[in-house]
Amino acid sequence: MTGMEDDVSEMREPLVGQKILRTEDQTLLRGKATFMDDIPIAKGTLHAAFLRSPHAHARIRGIDASEALKLKGVHAVITGEDIKPYTKPLIVGFANPLDYRGIAMDKVRYVGEPVAIVCATDRYRAEDALKLIKVDYEVLDAVVDPVRACEESAPVLHEAAGSNRVSHRVFNHGEADKVLDAAKNKTQITIRYPRNSVTPMETYGVVAEYKPDTGGYDVTSNFQGPFSVHTVMAIALKIPSAKLRHKSPANSGGSFGSKLTLFPYIVVLCVASRLAGRPLKWIEDRLEHHASSSVAPSRVTTIEAAYDDDGTVNALRMEHYDDHGAHLRAPMPAPIYRMHGLSTNCYTIPNVKVTNNIVLTNKCPTGAVRGFGGPQLYFAIERVMNKVAKELGMDPLALMEKNLIPAGSFPYRAPAGALIDSGDYQQVVKDSVEQGKLDWLRERQKQARAEGKLYGIGFAAAVEPSQSNMGYISTLKTKEEREKAGPKDGAVASCTISVDALGSVNVVGDSTPQGQGHQTALAQIVADELGLNFSDITVNLETDTQKDNWSIAAGNYSCRFSPASTSAAKTAAERVRVKMTKVAGRFLNVPEDDIEFADSMIRSKSNPDNGLEFRRVGGLAHWSPSSLPEGMDPGIREVAYWNAPELTPTTANDEINTSLAYGFAFDFCGVEIDPDTGNVKVDHYVTAHDCGTILNPGLAKGQIRGSFANAIGASLYEEFVYKEDGTFLSGTMADYLIPTAAEAIDPVLVDTVAIPSPFTRLGAKGIAEGNQYTTPVCLANAVADALDYEDVTMPLTPSKVFGWINSGEEMAPPADEEKTEERLSVDFSGDALRGEGETFVPAPREKVWETLLDPKEMAALIPGCRELDKHAEDHFTGTLKMGVGAVRGTFEADIRLKNMRKPESVEISGTLDGSLGVSRGTGWVELDEVEGGTNVRYRYEIHLSGTIASVGGRLLSGAARLLINQFFRALVARAAPDAAPRKGLLGKIRSKFGGNS
């Protein structure tokens, strides 16, 4: 607290609301923080490494770990079959037949899914052992598109579920169908929200230990909550929840939601530690984090709007295909239901119909990501509102203002159930337009357009929900199912405050912070309540489920801190105050209503000279219990559990007040698009937030800037890319791009109203997620405006945006152009790497045929192959050591020949299997006799999966081309050894790629 404590002691104003520097930064900025991987571990602790699936979808026929177990230092190799007896399936919020235990059992369903765990004396040895484990996979067709996954013909991930659509619910609030059917004006738009996340610097980390004395497990991990998931873990581990002790480190290297879905790993590692007989530590690496930790659900939404000529929107109808990847993990599919009450956003639209399809596909499963369902929903709503304005020829801002919930109508009950507590949206818009200089921006756009530039202006508004109703997920059940299960609602927060024998104050809370500054804010609140200095308050937010108070809602998610954790702290501090008032009143001989806490004193308001130091009163409760009022317990330790009565269960009509407090965000921006590169430059960005009482403006602004930076990532850079066959391509930070300091944009932060929530103790609302909601769609609306283009999808990559600007044909190649080298490309929207070509071999057809099909000759043709074993006329196997540049891998090859029509054509199919990845391919070769030799025509398709595809995408097509060229060069050399080598020997080669042709 350097530079601060001197000021604080002089302060008369409340600390809440002041910009107080973060106590946390003393350790963080000096590099003294203890993160998960810094925590000392017990002697003998083993280190875990996961063997992960290279396939998007495959059946496991067998796992042979015998070679891995022979490696020095390897103690155990544990598979799904080993985990099974010690676990039950991890449950989710509705009854279903899915059997998910954190590790593959009979099938793998996405690239990166855990298949086995090696437990070894160090991580290096554990990783050495991975490649010695042999897994026999039967590769199955994969599906990655959520709409396609719902079709009858789609491969089914979970046979027990019978369908990839694991939940389908239709919600009618009002009469949207009727209004839309009768509407004179209506429009619709389909949006695709991409698969992204917010990547923390610190990855997942777990230390798990089986405790034979209790039969339970001790776990230290950077799990972030909600602690309702603690019960999910305990049930899965088949132990009483008190026997699952979970501790969190003091410091977190960030989460942004991602560390919620660490829990399946905790379960698996608990059992593994039991089987290995030692404590077990695992720190996730970056490739694991990208492929297999957590992402936000991607979504396809079709949304319709009915509206009047004056711009009044009367009804919305939307159908969501919410893509959750390979498994549902609690509390999924929460994001879509967390936003349900807000299905009409900040508008007075009286009718809304929502159809939710929860879909499983062959991709990394989902979890919490900053914004939690909001970015997807608001992208659809704000895009359709924008389209309505466009169709009416109305200014988009005028249309929004026409439909905004009027000031003075709060609390406002939205049709889907949100009880929006407070706000003045019109004032926020007014302040933004003035401070953000909208008139100037419009003039700037006019000028830019006059100069022929592509310049667009976008707007977006969003209700920012905070503190989730623990009951909202039950909305996905039918009324009957809910009645059977019993009510779920509320969101409890707890706080414990102790005053010790020297009068120092200790605060313990259940917010598991990840760098937001919770310690600072809680100290401000408690110091205010007890009349103490900021520096007098010690706050410890590490959690230990066996020793601390916590609730199922505990944790760090959905903007819970500002509304709930602060309310619990305020309540606990009040209880301390009540008790100390009683003690002091008796000593000072002053009625309790005349006692005040100020200047570290407890004293008479009417006679401030009559007082006791705070620490003296605290000391009395410990040193002299006999002097306490009769019936009072000694010591001072007050526990508050706080809940809000407004968080009621889902009604019979499926209305749900999904959150407790609702802030408001409004953004507008100007973008300029470079017609030559497709680059979207954010020229001007304005963002305004009303988050109720501001606890600490420094913390609030930090959250706005942080959320904005994340949202710039989601808008311009970030996407986890999968090919149609489920191959994962975004394994590294060179593939999954996040904004760095160099890409940071400094927005105009509007100084606007702060209308307190009537439902939280300090009037505070969440502020951490607002720009996740508004910024992507604000930029999308601006790009749509700049280009007059509707189907704007995130991220706005220059290559893609360029395609929107230049949809016409490319400039044709020069007429006399002769292609002398094969051109082959990877099409990332397709399902395979495809190419074709032809080459001339100056040798007779029979000779070429023999060379192609003789195992000795074929071995010489295949790059890196020394020998092939012939098992039958049409079946060869062998070991290849091949690569490009420094990249080298060893692969087992299995080659089969089909449809042999000697000496004209043959189909060659094969697999290559190695630690770098797996490739399946088929080549069709035709030999034509031509003058002086043979013309070899070929086409092929290759499916690549595993590490090499995940980290090498940028160079894959070039590498494939190189290896195939090596093959044909060798063919020419073997079949026609006397042919003079010349450049361009490959002759004219055409290429074709992509698609499903």
Add this chain to the structure above:
Amino acid sequence: MKPAPFSIHIPDTIDEAVACLAEHGEEARVIAGGQSLMAMLNMRLAEPSILVDVSRLADLKKLEIGPDGLTVGAATTQAEVFHHPDLATHMPLIREALTHVGHIQTRNRGTICGSLCHADPSAEMPLLLATLGGTVTLQSASGTRTLSASEFQTGLLETAKQQGELCISAHFPSLPSSAKWGFREIARRDGDFAIVAMACIADKGTVRLGVGGVSDAPTVEEWTDLSTADIPEALNRLAWKMGGTDDIHASARYRRELVRRIGQKLIEETLS
């Protein structure tokens, strides 16, 4: 993400380094700055059993910048070259391109010769070697040889450097005082792999354009008496000749379009 086991050999002389490379053949890899190789080792994309660390060899720390150009040893870092006081005077094009090579942190370790030997198709230094017509000197147990850029650069991640050979230095010739130059790079973010990088040199009626990121290796095209009206067709021909590949960041067509559009701007800028 831990490397497979390997031994590290830290030679005291170039001869010792070369002898070690000869002895271990394809099992040995040279490491200098390690900015590409370490990541490949950690991901086990490469599993050499021995690393020959040449970063401490004083004989490889050569850095000469003068009217003839830049000669840089295999252990000289990109940052050392960048901060040389004479770089801006004699090799302004190299200086400009170096700002696009990774980030300050990676340039502090990464070497120019390492980048040339790694031969990433998007890398700037191989592009400049090709465009400026530089040379690479290789040493093996049987002696040294010097290759031109076109002899050295054979393709994607591949060079003419043979097993047992160590790249000891590279030379980038300077431009005549009459020459004009320009450099443009399009990448997703500051410091990212180039989607397209282009260097242009114009002198006495000749325009030379080097393009990286589109094909498997840098491509250099030279035109004489190129009129402004001819530029679009010349660049279109070049774009189709290189072809380009689709990857996660950009389509092949996008790459060709950048060659046409940004190439045109770059040539015009350079000529002006």
